[in-house]
Amino acid sequence: MPPAGRTRRRRPWTFHLLGYALVAPLGLLMLGVIGYPLINTVLLSLQNQGVVGSQSTFVGLENYAQALTDSALWAAIGRSGIWLFGNLLVQTLMAFGTALIIGGRSRWSRASRTWVLFPWVIPTVAVAVIWQWLSNSNYGIVPKIASAVGIDGLGSPFGDSALAMPALILMNSWHWFPLGAVVIFGALQTIPNEIYEAARVDGANAWRMFWRITFPLLQPVLFALGLVGSLWSFNIVDSIYLVTKGGPADASMTAPVFIYNKAFNQFQASDAAAVSVITIILLAAVAAVYIRAAKPKEDQ
Amino acid sequence: MRYGKFKRLTAVAAVSVLGLAAAACGGSSGSAGNDKTLVLWHMEQPPNRVQGFQQLIDAYNATDPEYQVQAQVQDWNQIYTKIAGAVQSQTQPDILFTIPDFTTYVRPLGEVRPVTSLVEELDQAHTFGEAAKAPYRDDDEYWAVPLFGMVQMLWYRADLLQAAGISEPPRTTAELLAAAERLSSGDQNGIALPAGRNLATDQVLYSLMLTTGAGDFFTESGEINFNTPETVRALTLYRDLLKFSPSDSGNYSWGEPQAAFNSGAAAMAIEKGQYLAPFEQESGRPASDLGCAPIPVAESGGQPGSIYYSNAAMVMSKDDEKAAGAEEFLRFVLQPENYGTLLNAEPGLFLPLTADGATAESWTSNEVVQKYRGCVEAMLKQSETGALFGFVDGQYVDSVGKISGQNVLAQVVQRMYSNGESPEAAAQWGEEQMRAAVAE
Numbered sequence A: 001m002p003p004a005g006r007t008r009r010r011r012p013w014t015f016h017l018l019g020y021a022l023v024a025p026l027g028l029l030m031l032g033v034i035g036y037p038l039i040n041t042v043l044l045s046l047q048n049q050g051v052v053g054s055q056s057t058f059v060g061l062e063n064y065a066q067a068l069t070d071s072a073l074w075a076a077i078g079r080s081g082i083w084l085f086g087n088l089l090v091q092t093l094m095a096f097g098t099a100l101i102i103g104g105r106s107r108w109s110r111a112s113r114t115w116v117l118f119p120w121v122i123p124t125v126a127v128a129v130i131w132q133w134l135s136n137s138n139y140g141i142v143p144k145i146a147s148a149v150g151i152d153g154l155g156s157p158f159g160d161s162a163l164a165m166p167a168l169i170l171m172n173s174w175h176w177f178p179l180g181a182v183v184i185f186g187a188l189q190t191i192p193n194e195i196y197e198a199a200r201v202d203g204a205n206a207w208r209m210f211w212r213i214t215f216p217l218l219q220p221v222l223f224a225l226g227l228v229g230s231l232w233s234f235n236i237v238d239s240i241y242l243v244t245k246g247g248p249a250d251a252s253m254t255a256p257v258f259i260y261n262k263a264f265n266q267f268q269a270s271d272a273a274a275v276s277v278i279t280i281i282l283l284a285a286v287a288a289v290y291i292r293a294a295k296p297k298e299d300q
Numbered sequence B: 001m002r003y004g005k006f007k008r009l010t011a012v013a014a015v016s017v018l019g020l021a022a023a024a025c026g027g028s029s030g031s032a033g034n035d036k037t038l039v040l041w042h043m044e045q046p047p048n049r050v051q052g053f054q055q056l057i058d059a060y061n062a063t064d065p066e067y068q069v070q071a072q073v074q075d076w077n078q079i080y081t082k083i084a085g086a087v088q089s090q091t092q093p094d095i096l097f098t099i100p101d102f103t104t105y106v107r108p109l110g111e112v113r114p115v116t117s118l119v120e121e122l123d124q125a126h127t128f129g130e131a132a133k134a135p136y137r138d139d140d141e142y143w144a145v146p147l148f149g150m151v152q153m154l155w156y157r158a159d160l161l162q163a164a165g166i167s168e169p170p171r172t173t174a175e176l177l178a179a180a181e182r183l184s185s186g187d188q189n190g191i192a193l194p195a196g197r198n199l200a201t202d203q204v205l206y207s208l209m210l211t212t213g214a215g216d217f218f219t220e221s222g223e224i225n226f227n228t229p230e231t232v233r234a235l236t237l238y239r240d241l242l243k244f245s246p247s248d249s250g251n252y253s254w255g256e257p258q259a260a261f262n263s264g265a266a267a268m269a270i271e272k273g274q275y276l277a278p279f280e281q282e283s284g285r286p287a288s289d290l291g292c293a294p295i296p297v298a299e300s301g302g303q304p305g306s307i308y309y310s311n312a313a314m315v316m317s318k319d320d321e322k323a324a325g326a327e328e329f330l331r332f333v334l335q336p337e338n339y340g341t342l343l344n345a346e347p348g349l350f351l352p353l354t355a356d357g358a359t360a361e362s363w364t365s366n367e368v369v370q371k372y373r374g375c376v377e378a379m380l381k382q383s384e385t386g387a388l389f390g391f392v393d394g395q396y397v398d399s400v401g402k403i404s405g406q407n408v409l410a411q412v413v414q415r416m417y418s419n420g421e422s423p424e425a426a427a428q429w430g431e432e433q434m435r436a437a438v439a440e
Helices: A013-045 A062-068 A071-102 A107-115 A124-135 A141-148 A164-189 A193-201 A206-234 A238-243 A255-264 A269-299 B003-026 B047-061 B079-088 B100-109 B116-126 B130-136 B158-163 B173-182 B199-211 B229-242 B255-263 B279-283 B320-333 B336-343 B367-371 B373-383 B400-405 B408-417 B423-439
Strands: B037-042 B068-073 B095-098 B145-151 B153-157 B268-271 B290-293 B306-315
Touching: A013 A269, A062 A269, A071 A107, A071 A164, A071 A206, A071 A255, A071 A269, A124 A141, A124 A164, A124 A238, A164 A206, A164 A238, A193 A206, A206 A269, A238 A255, A255 A269, B037 B320, B047 B068, B047 B320, B047 B336, B079 B100, B095 B100, B095 B320, B100 B130, B100 B306, B100 B400, B116 B130, B116 B145, B116 B320, B130 B145, B130 B306, B145 B320, B145 B336, B145 B373, B153 B158, B153 B373, B158 B290, B173 B229, B173 B268, B199 B229, B199 B268, B199 B306, B199 B408, B229 B408, B229 B423, B255 B268, B255 B279, B290 B373, B306 B320, B306 B373, B320 B336, B367 B373, B400 B408, B400 B423, B408 B423
Parallel strands: B037 B068, B037 B095
Antiparallel strands: B095 B306, B145 B306, B153 B268, B153 B290
């Protein structure tokens, strides 16, 4: 609000033009790198293109109607939910635990800050290969150790429809938890020691200090990590595709793998585009709910 | 800074951004003009194969042709995506290696040139086997030049069979099943079979489908006819064999069965000739321990067979002169004195397709080919009864790429193996899936 007694001077129209002109390059760039692919996807979803780049005709909302009645899509979205929450839970727990360990003051804690980043810097394809090697029934170290302690015939969980998804969640969480650990570790450093000292003087034990001080003060960071981590995890294709291709028997066929499969294995580009648009809308809705649910706490 | 200057700067910035964007969108098809390079895409990634192909290309380039060939290695798993994108952006290679079903996928993209006169000329000069060229003929034209063949065999560890008291390799499917059971004990599996969702599983199942009488799952008019008693019999056999395969077969592709075989964790496997070259080094066993036999045949209603297909090269140059240059390179490859360099990029796996190639010294002098001459001869013999689905008995089912591209056969196996579905239910599902794929 302008100070009392002073009226707001109207800016000349040329001033506003300058503003628009200054943001125009960025606007154009955004339109190119985000707008064009999105618009192209929507247009593709309204056609009947099979092989990407082949001839097609306009079919309206037919692909959407087909997709929404496809039980395989809903099953894939359900698996995506399991994948998302599994990753979120395991990654957050691993990250939190690790952050508390590396946040200590011992020499070991300080040294571990460096090597805890190790899984994060490994390329996804290498992670996939390493985990497949580890669990292979012929030459994997895990079945060999299991055999040494009397558990014979242990095969790779990635080949088992009941174990593939949990194993993939564990593999993916191992790959990405250092990011969360470093962020939480950074946030922990911002909590003043005085608060803990005051609590200690008041007789609070470690658990109460964690629950009443650490956890509430970390909430904004955990919220941001949760949102980014959810969207990130949901969209992962490479880890799953490299190891199981969505199998065995669709046991790890999440929505993004389902889309990839439709576009490039089943050669249904337009159907894949329609499913992509549906998942974008779903994700946007989840993100909106998430942001809305967290916002009042931030404002307090 | 004055507003006018701001405006000019802004305009310059906007034009620069637009210019950069336009430049990024431009690209180049790399055709015609002064560009004297022929880009060749192949999907044979193992280092020895890359090196072997490069050796051949270097030999050709040393002849100082008008167009020099440049190889770019691609991935079979990614090529469907990449070639579609490349054609869309007009940056497709001049020469693209292919197999019959992949050709049916690439042709509708509209940039494959017919090579009929070249194939006929090469046939006159070197004599192709009929099975090598037939899958590439459609609409009265040849669409690719056949280069080398691949066929599957039953591989067995002679030492392990002997230890189990089995004197001869199995000849029938019943003997195969019995041998797999007898060879399974402790840490050793009777056979290693792939059951992952991949081409490896498609191909091993199809070999057994051929020998159990279920090889042709298209009617004469090209309709799907998968759900038959013969198919169910083949699926039952595969399911039963998987009981004697390592417990993580559901994730197996090409490499895992071979690793199990060479380590002695599996006594048998069904695959192509890539088993020859690394056997001694990887297994630590003498070459005589590696045995090979035709794919076992069903006691009744079966016939000798194995999955077999010729690998070939398509010409995709936009420019006529470059296309002629590409054809010149392919002529060079099939000359008997050069052919061995291509085949020995993976000796035993890449089999000759021409009459003079089969006796070419450049191929037969290879150490691996000489050492395993018996198996190589057996593979050439097996090739005579080999087939590929969609191309059985002279058929050309142009929608077969949609079936192989999504590994429907492998998915059928996974439904039995991982979901415990009956062979009947899996065959029914496979039929529906194939019909849906073809209808798209």
